Amino acid sequence: MSLELRRITKTFGSFTANDEINLRVETGQIHAILGENGAGKSTLMNIVYGLLKADSGEILVDEKVIDISDPSDALRAGIGMVHQHFMLIPVFTVAENIVLGHEKTGKFGALDIETARSAIREVSKDFGFEVDPDAIVETLPVGIQQKVEIIRALIYEAKVLILDEPTAVLTPQETDELLKTMRELKAKGTSIIFITHKLREVREVADQITIIRRGKVVGAVSPQTSEGELASLMVGRTVDLAPEKHKHKIGEPILVAKDLTVRNALGAAVVKKVNFHVNAGEVLAVAGVQGNGQSELARALINLEDHIEGSILLSGEEIRGKSIYGSLHAGIAFIPESRELDGLVGSFSIAENLILDLHDQAPYTKGITLSAGVVLAEAEKKVKEFDIRLQSVSDAVSTLSGGNKQKVVIARELSRPVKVLVASQPTRGLDVGSIEFVHERILAERDAGRGVILFSTELDEVMALADRIAVMYRGEILDIVDSNVTREELGLLMAGVASKRVSA
Amino acid sequence: MSEIRSSVEKRRLRGVVVITLLSSLSFLYFGFISPGKNKTTFGFVLNNEWVLIKEWVIASATGVKIFSGISLVASVLAILAYRKRRQIVFPVGVATFGILMSFITWAASGKFIPLTGLLQGALLLAVPLIFGSMSGLICERSGVINIAIEGQLLASAFVSGVVASLTHKTIWGLIAAPIAGAAISFLLATFAIKFSVDQVILGFVLNVLVIGLTDFLYKKLLVPYQSTWNTAPTFGKIELPILSKIPVLGPIFFSQSIVVYLMFAIVATITFALFKTKWGLRTRAIGEHPTAADTVGIDVNKLRFKNVIIAGLIAGVGGAYYTVGSVGAFGKEMTAGAGFIALAALIFGKWSPIGAVFAALLFGFADNLQSTLTIIGVSIPSEFMLMVPYIATIIAVTGLVGRVRAPAADGVPYLRGGAH
Numbered sequence: 001m002s003l004e005l006r007r008i009t010k011t012f013g014s015f016t017a018n019d020e021i022n023l024r025v026e027t028g029q030i031h032a033i034l035g036e037n038g039a040g041k042s043t044l045m046n047i048v049y050g051l052l053k054a055d056s057g058e059i060l061v062d063e064k065v066i067d068i069s070d071p072s073d074a075l076r077a078g079i080g081m082v083h084q085h086f087m088l089i090p091v092f093t094v095a096e097n098i099v100l101g102h103e104k105t106g107k108f109g110a111l112d113i114e115t116a117r118s119a120i121r122e123v124s125k126d127f128g129f130e131v132d133p134d135a136i137v138e139t140l141p142v143g144i145q146q147k148v149e150i151i152r153a154l155i156y157e158a159k160v161l162i163l164d165e166p167t168a169v170l171t172p173q174e175t176d177e178l179l180k181t182m183r184e185l186k187a188k189g190t191s192i193i194f195i196t197h198k199l200r201e202v203r204e205v206a207d208q209i210t211i212i213r214r215g216k217v218v219g220a221v222s223p224q225t226s227e228g229e230l231a232s233l234m235v236g237r238t239v240d241l242a243p244e245k246h247k248h249k250i251g252e253p254i255l256v257a258k259d260l261t262v263r264n265a266l267g268a269a270v271v272k273k274v275n276f277h278v279n280a281g282e283v284l285a286v287a288g289v290q291g292n293g294q295s296e297l298a299r300a301l302i303n304l305e306d307h308i309e310g311s312i313l314l315s316g317e318e319i320r321g322k323s324i325y326g327s328l329h330a331g332i333a334f335i336p337e338s339r340e341l342d343g344l345v346g347s348f349s350i351a352e353n354l355i356l357d358l359h360d361q362a363p364y365t366k367g368i369t370l371s372a373g374v375v376l377a378e379a380e381k382k383v384k385e386f387d388i389r390l391q392s393v394s395d396a397v398s399t400l401s402g403g404n405k406q407k408v409v410i411a412r413e414l415s416r417p418v419k420v421l422v423a424s425q426p427t428r429g430l431d432v433g434s435i436e437f438v439h440e441r442i443l444a445e446r447d448a449g450r451g452v453i454l455f456s457t458e459l460d461e462v463m464a465l466a467d468r469i470a471v472m473y474r475g476e477i478l479d480i481v482d483s484n485v486t487r488e489e490l491g492l493l494m495a496g497v498a499s500k501r502v503s504a
Numbered sequence: 505m506s507e508i509r510s511s512v513e514k515r516r517l518r519g520v521v522v523i524t525l526l527s528s529l530s531f532l533y534f535g536f537i538s539p540g541k542n543k544t545t546f547g548f549v550l551n552n553e554w555v556l557i558k559e560w561v562i563a564s565a566t567g568v569k570i571f572s573g574i575s576l577v578a579s580v581l582a583i584l585a586y587r588k589r590r591q592i593v594f595p596v597g598v599a600t601f602g603i604l605m606s607f608i609t610w611a612a613s614g615k616f617i618p619l620t621g622l623l624q625g626a627l628l629l630a631v632p633l634i635f636g637s638m639s640g641l642i643c644e645r646s647g648v649i650n651i652a653i654e655g656q657l658l659a660s661a662f663v664s665g666v667v668a669s670l671t672h673k674t675i676w677g678l679i680a681a682p683i684a685g686a687a688i689s690f691l692l693a694t695f696a697i698k699f700s701v702d703q704v705i706l707g708f709v710l711n712v713l714v715i716g717l718t719d720f721l722y723k724k725l726l727v728p729y730q731s732t733w734n735t736a737p738t739f740g741k742i743e744l745p746i747l748s749k750i751p752v753l754g755p756i757f758f759s760q761s762i763v764v765y766l767m768f769a770i771v772a773t774i775t776f777a778l779f780k781t782k783w784g785l786r787t788r789a790i791g792e793h794p795t796a797a798d799t800v801g802i803d804v805n806k807l808r809f810k811n812v813i814i815a816g817l818i819a820g821v822g823g824a825y826y827t828v829g830s831v832g833a834f835g836k837e838m839t840a841g842a843g844f845i846a847l848a849a850l851i852f853g854k855w856s857p858i859g860a861v862f863a864a865l866l867f868g869f870a871d872n873l874q875s876t877l878t879i880i881g882v883s884i885p886s887e888f889m890l891m892v893p894y895i896a897t898i899i900a901v902t903g904l905v906g907r908v909r910a911p912a913a914d915g916v917p918y919l920r921g922g923a924h
Binding site: 049051052070071072075081083086087088089090091092096099100101102103105108109110111267 | 513514776777780781782783784785786788789792793795796797798799800801802803912920
């Protein structure tokens with residue numbers, strides 16, 4: 001089945017998310033759509049899937065114009081979608097999720113789940129998946145949940161399958177498996193639209209690449225195009241994919257974690273007796289697939305978790321059990337995983353957000369009142385220093401773009417005297433330009449002799465920035481390796497296969 | 505490594521500890537410190553059912569020791585079950601029963617307790633609560649918070665009373681009541697779903713609206729022209745052959761008005777429909793993850809709208825119970841907060857139909873025990889007994905009865921693309 005989009009346009013207020021986009025996907029083709037976050041890829045796919053309505057333009061299936069105003073229209077036309085945030089009901093079983101929306105009923109309107117069970121087993125067998133139809137979805141690993149979504153699309157005979165950022169949550173091995181599945185699907189005649197911003201995967205699997213920038217198609221290229229070219233098409237200028245890392249002397253251990261255990265609200269250990277240290281002037285990257293305890297470990301370093309056991313020594317001083325305020329002022333800078341949720345107060349102004357942690361100290365405060373003038377003046381300085389693009393420091397921080405929000409967080413965190421910078425997924429959801437800035441900043445802190453602990457699920461980022469790499473798997477640090485490790489070795493470690501190499 | 509209990513275990517431990525303490529306390533206080541001096545008489549016969557035992561007479565102090573003994577043994581079993589990480593629901597239930605019976609035996613020393621009557625009254629008091637909680641259940645499982653149960657009950661009680669008075673037919677009252685309940689639901693659905701108004705505030709406002717409106721009409725219409733407007737006939741009891749003759753159970757369950765039988769049918773239907781049918785699967789889906797439901801082609805807001813209306817119809821039948829189902833005439837604010845207790849029963853029952861029914865029965869029992877003890881002249885302030893349902897709900901919400909989790913999207917209006 002072929003799918004063609006003609007002059008699709010979609011605006012939100014004054015913002016044009018999609019501007020006259022043309023696209024053609026042939027039968028049995030893997031068509032990659034490449035673009036930065038916010039380029040309009042997801043909007044476009046939501047239009048194809050009927051979740052959004054285009055202002056103008058046509059969608060053609062097998063050369064015939066069809067009207068898609070609802071996901072059920074898309075399903076009927078043979079378009080299936082695997083969403084970036086899985087569209088599964090967490091408390092339902094796999095089979096219940098699959099029958100939802102396509103229920104068959106028997107006597108007294110009772111649901112027929114059995115047909116779905118056998119269909120799931122059949123498709124699983126065809127593709128070598130191991131999926132239990134009666135498992136509750138929320139108990140399954142993300143990789144399996146994704147397979148459930150693919151199985152669902154296949155059971156309902158999707159001829160065009162949209163995969164929206166499918167590799168964001170997968171291990172390198174799971175990613176390889178997914179790419180293999182994609183090729184198998186293609187061999188069976190399914191067309192695939194593969195949405196991503198990861199250049200490596202695109203070049204590996206795509207037949208055709210369309211690049212979108214700011215809502216416009218800026219290029220249609222073949223997978224032979226080099227990564228550098230693809231990146232510059234995506235961003236609109238030449239970019240430095242690998243930041244320059246100066247060689248320099250690494251100092252003494254500055255933060256040492258001993259037998260650190262973190263438990264969640266249910267009492268289960270999510271970080272299990274981990275031991276590591278970071279030296280002054282060094283970047284220690286903590287790699288791992290999302291959900292293996294990295295978030296909790298990062299939060300534990302500033303005592304932001306409720307049940308922490310073990311010891312955290314910052315320049316020899318025990319900081320475990322301190323208040324969060326105490327930990328921050330002891331010399332830890334913290335870039336939280338979600339800047340919107342934990343990093344900023346959205347409705348506060350940019351200037352206010354820049355002093356969230358310093359509002360009680362001179363020169364920002366005098367007696368019981370804030371010195372508004374000083375706050376604004378300091379904010380202006382920070383805005384220059386960190387190149388934050390804005391209209392006024394008095395605007396609400398929520399009006400900024402993702403990259404500029406992150407700059408506000410970083411500027412604030414580095415305005416205290418810092419010994420160790422803890423950065424949790426600092427580039428998640430940022431555009432290439434902002435990523436460059438964050439990377440440079442992290443390396444600048446390293447070069448200035450501070451310890452940096454970088455939590456990241458992006459292999460490229462880990463390899464580019466780290467001096468040493470700790471790999472977390474199911475709450476444990478499996479190994480700490482040098483930065484000259486290969487991607488394959490790192491991938492195996494992330495999948496839980498312990499390597500023989502041990503380093504200090 | 506030090507043992508940290510998971511919070512589920514902590515909660516179970518708390519439950520076991522509380523029940524053991526209460527058992528010991530009841531054993532000591534009712535049995536030894538302040539024992540009843542006379543005999544307690546339990547009556548088992550209410551109507552014309554077959555007689556198995558007519559009465560049971562026992563010295564209050566001995567009875568207390570027996571019942572408290574049972575609850576102590578059950579508490580020990582609960583502790584053992586907890587140690588072995590097995591289910592503790594059954595022993596805890598037995599222990600609770602023992603404590604309750606000790607209390608009654610102690611309190612009614614020298615008096616007569618009509619046990620069957622006590623239970624029958626409990627069921628009757630629970631009827632509107634069960635209808636109300638079923639209304640709340642269907643709304644909240646679909647993702648719409650329904651605080652307006654009280655308003656639905658009151659409006660439909662009023663309408664059914666008036667319609668039955670004017671037509672002199674109970675059946676017209678029973679038909680009109682669900683329509684009134686659905687009308688309140690229509691307002692709730694329109695504002696909550698179409699205009700995304702905060703559902704808690706909205707429900708509260710609807711309650712105030714209904715109370716004001718019925719008070720006004722009551723004063724201006726029902727009181728001055730009572731003979732035309734407020735003399736509704738009532739449904740008679742339907743005694744089911746044979747079943748109604750079963751000792752104890754017969755008079756409680758099988759000698760009731762049509763409204764009560766309707767309630768049994770509605771609860772059974774909802775239980776089946778919610779977990780075994782297409783409608784139920786979709787309803788639970790839109791209450792948990794509406795975006796996911798939307799992407800498989802379910803019209804979330806349409807189904808929510810439909811379900812809120814169905815919920816109104818059900819609450820409406822419960823409203824009819826107040827007038828044509830029992831006393832006939834409408835009284836000012838006669839629901840007296842039952843809608844809120846129904847909401848409490850829903851939470852106490854963990855959003856499951858059977859759980860909500862048991863919770864409602866428990867609340868009905870506490871209410872009726874209070875009035876029975878007052879009638880036979882026990883010197884405990886009845887206000888204390890009236891607090892029981894609310895205290896039980898607070899305990900439930902703080903987690904003594906296990907994990908209480910509302911549907912994930914409860915109270916969150918669904919707007920397509922709202923996640924972006």
